[in-house]
Amino acid sequence: MLQVKELRKRFGDREAVSDISFTVNKGECFGLLGPNGAGKSTTISMISGLLSSDHGDVEIDGLSVKKNLMAVKKKMGVVPQEIALYPTLSAKENLYFWGRMYGLRGAMLKKRVDEVLEIVGLTDRAKERIDQYSGGMKRRINIGAALLHQPAYLIMDEPTVGIDPQSRNHILETVKELNKQGMTVIYTSHYMEEVEFLCERIAIMDHGKMIALGRKEELYQYLVGGTSIRVVTAGIHENWLAKLKEMANVQNIVVQEDTVILSTSNKQELIHQVIATAMDEKIEIQTLDIQELNLEAVFLHLTGRSLRD
Amino acid sequence: MRALAIAWNELKIWLRDGKGLLLTFLMPIVLTAILGMALSGVMSSGADSMPEMEIGLYDAEKSELSTILAERVLQHKDLKKYIHLKEYSSEKELRKSIQDGERDAGIIIPAGYSKKLTNGQSVQITVLRHPEKSTSGQIVESLVAAYTDRVTAIADATQVVANDLLAKPGGQASLQSFVQQLEQLGDDSGDSRNDFVREQSVGKKSVSSFQYYAAAMAVMFLLFNSVNGAKSILGEKRMGTLSRLLTTPTQKSSILVGKFLGTLLFSVFQISFFMLATFLIFQVSWGENILQSVTIAFVYAFAVAGIAMMLASIVKTEESADQLAGFGVQIFSMLGGSMVPLFVFPEVMRNIALFTPNYWALDGFLDVMSGVSWSDLFLTFGVLLAIGLSTLSIGIWRLQAR
Numbered sequence: 001m002l003q004v005k006e007l008r009k010r011f012g013d014r015e016a017v018s019d020i021s022f023t024v025n026k027g028e029c030f031g032l033l034g035p036n037g038a039g040k041s042t043t044i045s046m047i048s049g050l051l052s053s054d055h056g057d058v059e060i061d062g063l064s065v066k067k068n069l070m071a072v073k074k075k076m077g078v079v080p081q082e083i084a085l086y087p088t089l090s091a092k093e094n095l096y097f098w099g100r101m102y103g104l105r106g107a108m109l110k111k112r113v114d115e116v117l118e119i120v121g122l123t124d125r126a127k128e129r130i131d132q133y134s135g136g137m138k139r140r141i142n143i144g145a146a147l148l149h150q151p152a153y154l155i156m157d158e159p160t161v162g163i164d165p166q167s168r169n170h171i172l173e174t175v176k177e178l179n180k181q182g183m184t185v186i187y188t189s190h191y192m193e194e195v196e197f198l199c200e201r202i203a204i205m206d207h208g209k210m211i212a213l214g215r216k217e218e219l220y221q222y223l224v225g226g227t228s229i230r231v232v233t234a235g236i237h238e239n240w241l242a243k244l245k246e247m248a249n250v251q252n253i254v255v256q257e258d259t260v261i262l263s264t265s266n267k268q269e270l271i272h273q274v275i276a277t278a279m280d281e282k283i284e285i286q287t288l289d290i291q292e293l294n295l296e297a298v299f300l301h302l303t304g305r306s307l308r309d
Numbered sequence: 310m311r312a313l314a315i316a317w318n319e320l321k322i323w324l325r326d327g328k329g330l331l332l333t334f335l336m337p338i339v340l341t342a343i344l345g346m347a348l349s350g351v352m353s354s355g356a357d358s359m360p361e362m363e364i365g366l367y368d369a370e371k372s373e374l375s376t377i378l379a380e381r382v383l384q385h386k387d388l389k390k391y392i393h394l395k396e397y398s399s400e401k402e403l404r405k406s407i408q409d410g411e412r413d414a415g416i417i418i419p420a421g422y423s424k425k426l427t428n429g430q431s432v433q434i435t436v437l438r439h440p441e442k443s444t445s446g447q448i449v450e451s452l453v454a455a456y457t458d459r460v461t462a463i464a465d466a467t468q469v470v471a472n473d474l475l476a477k478p479g480g481q482a483s484l485q486s487f488v489q490q491l492e493q494l495g496d497d498s499g500d501s502r503n504d505f506v507r508e509q510s511v512g513k514k515s516v517s518s519f520q521y522y523a524a525a526m527a528v529m530f531l532l533f534n535s536v537n538g539a540k541s542i543l544g545e546k547r548m549g550t551l552s553r554l555l556t557t558p559t560q561k562s563s564i565l566v567g568k569f570l571g572t573l574l575f576s577v578f579q580i581s582f583f584m585l586a587t588f589l590i591f592q593v594s595w596g597e598n599i600l601q602s603v604t605i606a607f608v609y610a611f612a613v614a615g616i617a618m619m620l621a622s623i624v625k626t627e628e629s630a631d632q633l634a635g636f637g638v639q640i641f642s643m644l645g646g647s648m649v650p651l652f653v654f655p656e657v658m659r660n661i662a663l664f665t666p667n668y669w670a671l672d673g674f675l676d677v678m679s680g681v682s683w684s685d686l687f688l689t690f691g692v693l694l695a696i697g698l699s700t701l702s703i704g705i706w707r708l709q710a711r
Binding site: 048049050073074076078080081082083084085086087088089093097098100101102103145 | 310314322548549550553554555557559
């Protein structure tokens, strides 16, 4: 079990993480969701011992990161957000190197490198240099390097940033499979679809604080009686926006270029009002849809902002 | 074990850098060839250590001291083959011969030279230089200055001791014996070769231009590794591999020792290759006792790797390190004698050179090439090891704290 207890971290005047606490059970896939700058990576850095916390501690199977860092590191595989590999070395050479850093030697090292290459689906390209790989392939080796010592806990920080959908699917399927085999996964992302796909329990972070924690279904409860309505227009006028903001039914409003996202507890009445005011202000509505229950809507509901803001 | 794996990884990465390898392995060989050939006239080859010079002399005094300078210093048996001395009957004639390019340099001994010198007064021997033969002029100037200093020192000492002896009972007899000893010393002052000549050849053999520039280029290009080593650490920081290393169960100290060993290994590999290549291509002899050269190479590589660690702890970005490489290494190389032989520099520059690690390495190699004993190299080993250990300690201490 991994326990995060009241973690706090300050950089100068800015509090990057404020008293974060959560528990990840063995074999679970836990999601840490939030926009860029929410404090996810800082939290991950403190869990993996890269950063020391100003307050609080992390315990993995009863071992404190502060007191037993080396023992804790043996249990963890960390996939960093950047491609932390040596570009002029081949994938195989990289894996051999990282395997040695995790204490593997000889036949065991060779066996694990071969297995990991198989897992990430790059056995036939193993001898190519990393700088000749596509972004997706690099990401796969980046993950593979953290799997070599068969860690009990896999900690992944935005592992799919900037890759093609095919590679993303491969990575998500791989993580799902590893979790199915018993590996505990902590997955951070600002892509709510990924977290929704992989994780049973999710913590949502914003501005260094945890604003929600629970199973997916529990988080959707935030939206009970509430809905998001997305209106795409040909062009927004300030007057219309002012009228929308004055409506009693609107709980939150987000404007993204020509799109307006409204959260409400009374969708029928709001739809009527939106259309009526748009006609008054001569706003051309191109599409209007009621959004399904998802983490994006939860985040919007809780913060009044989109995850990708 | 992990430190060795990091060092090995580092070596592999360096050896994969094609452009870097070209600069590291080929450039010093090319530069050795160019400079060795271009300056072969200055340093001559084989057993010679000085260029041959046509020197003119106008002695307005013809005293005992001026004759000693002309006959026993400038025409000393060890210098005679380099200095072709011709006496002129007037200063005008001497100046004309230099202007015409007939003589490389000229010496004018003024009237009253001996008297002023023995009275402890300031006296100047003029050395004329042909503008295109500045090296000859500098050599002559050094010879004259060394002789004048020695005679002045003897004259000063004589005066002090004579006054002292005369003031004591029985001083007259003592003074007589002292004067005899001085006469012998005065003769010796013309006999000994000056400091400059000794600087060129400490051991039994002299050093050829190819030998000099092989050592100079080896030392200069190895110094670049201090910047490259620092850049390697900064590069790992930028790529995120350093952070990733810190998430593995590898001690920070192992990472730092590994990076240090990586730079050391590469430097040793580079200088071994260079020594072998210059021996095979230019028949450069790295000394009779190759073990001495190998030891100098190793302790210098150690110092360079130590400096790399210190730089990594000071410099923040790879760009700053590059600027340092472009500027700092060249300044150090210039000061340390890698570009122009140190003997053409004034003394103040030669003293500044003592603060550069490359000076000590170059000096060590030249000593080995000239055939010195192990004990003559202890100072060089000591200084380079001290530089390596102190910079390594500072580097590890600062990087550990980050």
